[in-house]
Amino acid sequence: MSTRARWIALFVGLTLLFAFPLIGDRFYVQFVSKILIMTIFAGSLNLLVGYTGLISLGHAAFFGFAGYILALYSPDTEAAGLLTSLLLSVGSAALLALLIGLLVLRTGGIFFIMATLAFAEMLFYLFHDTAIAGGSDGIYIYQRPVLMIGGWQPLDLANSAHFYYLALFFSLAAIACIHMLLRSPFGHVIVGIRVNEQRMRALGFDTYRYKLVCFVISGALAGLAGYLAASQFGVVNPETLGWHLSGSVLMMVILGGMGTLVGPVLGAFSLMMLEESFQSITKHWQLLTGAVIVLVALYLPRGFAGLLRKRADTDKLPPPGAGGSGTPAAAERPHV
């Protein structure tokens, strides 16, 4: 894709997203809101998986925990303030990420994956098996958080269009924030850690601290997504902490393209839209979803984002089967 084609695609995409509540019916507006929330969640995980090279299988811990904080903070009879509850939820998710990160980042490789999974499962069972927040049934948020400025309420989260624009705003803000982060000295350090952590240490970087800060930022963003998800449907249950959700969001990152800015967006849209359409066709929709994931893994190693790469980037790679591929037959053939 040329640079111009990419700008056009971006413009068309954004226009569609902004105009969607004006044309789409309520069900689909809610559905796309849900996808927008997942773009934040997938983007937060991409920061770890795609950029820092830390594969977490327990990222739902921060998503679900932020939702629980909102539910526990919300009074039964009146609405919670949006700004206060948002800061509290995201802050709690960040704090949880700090605590878990301090421990899991002492490990690496497969042990890191297992440790993240283990902590998320501990949290899952804490909420599932105890009476905190309704046990396995979950907990309701009877009144959506409200944003009040003086006596004026600019946003009504029960209104699906209002909620949609809030989700869109946070999704774009999260992407802008990640973009800024990646271009900063901090961003260059975390990518350096993915490529060669040992050399980063030898160059004087305290890689543990950088990974920890990245883990906390990622946890906070996942918490933002969890907060929005909880306020969209007004219910939080242990499933929002579970490994199933952690796996789904990892799938979105891989499907969309790890280590790219648009990857998580493409991944969230494609996976959720595929699931939605397969569900309307057959009861065995997960088989179809699985098949698509296998095909992408086989034929699009860079995910859907790989399709958007500049033409010049792909031209640099030698075409398959071209000379110099090292096959004996090619080497013996005389040059014509």
Add this chain to the structure above:
Amino acid sequence: MSEVVLETRDLSRHFEGLAAVDGVSLSCRMSEVHAVIGPNGAGKSTLINLLSGDLRPSAGSVFLQGEDITGLSSQRISRLGVGRSYQRTNVFLPFTVFENCRLAAQSQLDTSMRFFRQALRYRAVSDAAMRVIEQVGLTRQADKPVETLSHGEQRQVEIAITLATAPSLLLLDEPLAGMGAEESVQIVELLRTLAIDHAILLVEHDMDAVFALANTLTVMVNGAVLESGEPQAVRSNRLVQFAYLGEHDFEPNRV
């Protein structure tokens, strides 16, 4: 005499009973090139790993400018002004030459916990990167990913990122290995210039380079120091010649 930058006392490292480095005491002064030679398996690379903090010593001490740095982590030692290069190229292959050096130079910021301004806007860091790229002679390759460069050029990147951290002590582990003749000459010249205001500990198999650069020469065999002193004196030592003659990697006609 100028100040002692690096000093080791009875430095040892054992791997399951095998003494890879065995009671090594040596020192390196400012403006001195201290070359360490010896057959393969003599413990030269292990010695460098002990000095850089990549490995922890089993016994003995390391002093940097008089301060005990024994057992500190590699990132701490790097921050104290020790730069090391690796025998096997250990860089950021997918990054450009410039980004490799820029990232290394970025370690000179008091912290990289900076989240807002673009990394490329830190002019002092970029300038430092361009300086070391010029020093090793890779200016024309600056924007190429390192993985697309030749083996010899990748070796030059290895040296460049070591220099980019602005160290006062350089630990160079076979910097010339795998380089073409032309690049070797250029790097030897560079090391000669660097020796003016650095302390350099040089492990190298290229004897022409060693004798062209070294002020002090230490010969290691089986983890221990066999002989150490002024290069010409060491060269004429019979024990040294004997230790070397059986080794396949040794080129006796060069000594």
